[in-house]
Amino acid sequence: MRLNVSAAGTIAWGSLTAQEIEQRLNALLAVHGSALTRLAASYVNSSADRDDLLQDIVVAIWRALPRFRGECSDRTFIFRVAHNRAIAYITRRQLPSVDADDGLEVEDSRPNPEEVLSAEQEGRRLLDAIQRLPVNHRQVVTLMLEGLNYSEIAEVLGISETNVGARLTRARQMLRARI
Helix, strand or coil: CCCCECCCCCECHHHCCHHHHHHHHHHHHHHHHHHHHHHHHHHCCCHHHHHHHHHHHHHHHHHHHHHCCCCCCHHHHHHHHHHHHHHHHHHHHCCCCCCHHHCCCCCCCCCCHHHCCHHHHHHHHHHHHHHCCCHHHHHHHHHHHCCCCHHHHHHHHCCCHHHHHHHHHHHHHHHHHHC
């Protein structure tokens, strides 16, 4: 693969061929595919919706790669594209969102919880609680769980690091109240 690299070490993505972009996309998906799947799952409730959203995200990343200027990490770039696509998807689908003040209780939806290990139950309750958070809180929690730091989350969401911290604090409070 021929990559045009500047003196600063950034790749000139706009000059890549279609085959090189496809190879780069495949490499990015190999590294970040499972994280993108989890991110998609955090925005929707069904596996069919998750798969549709994931497909939209992959297409959006493929379309955006030629315009990637290398001003952030690959991970930050693809999470930014994924976040924007997910917001557009749920807006287009008008999926019901939960208001932070609704005070919904989180229930474990498993029919026989005593047959499932305690760790699995806690993980499921946490995931359910995260999915019931308002979108702006769910975003920061999901990105934090994917290992992004405050500055990366701020860049992905287009908010300040202070706002990231405030949203995480509020999300933790809501999660504690619901679990």
